[in-house]
Amino acid sequence: MKFNLKAVLLLTCLPVAVHAGALDERFASYQEKGVDSFDPENGQAIWQQQVRHAKSGKARSCSDCHGDDLSEPGKHVKTGKSIQPMARSVNPQRLTDGKKIEKWFKRNCKWTWGRRCTAQEKSDLLSFLQQL
């Protein structure tokens, strides 16, 4: 399912005026880069997809560290450290800081997919994650 970003931004205009959230800012910045839609179903699909890592030949996915159930803590695949749940329903701190979001997109997309995520991919991923 695809949503028109402009329509949604218009609809959320009132709450945005009262509280400009990190997510609204992220979506607005992707829109400036030419993205005019977001698709939570595609976000879920690319979150779960297995991508073959060029050097190791092993499949990697976002779930490797964040786990399959995003309302549960994840476990870092390399360090073994616990990672707080991604779902905002159990972890309200999630997706509240634009700098943090972009920092980890950069790192995790590189590690998992071997490249940066595009603005469209980030738009889809955040629209998936924000509804959890």
Ligand code: HEC
């Ligand atoms: C190698 C382990 C690992 C993998 C794989 C991984 N992440 Fe993460 N991710 C982390 C860690 C560690 C953090 C920072 C700690 C935290 O936020 O709990 C994080 C944080 C994030 C954040 C910041 C959330 C916030 O509240 O601001 C986003 C967004 C994110 N990851 C997206 C992704 C996406 C998309 C993928 C797949 C392309 C992915 N991650 C794969 C380890 C990983």
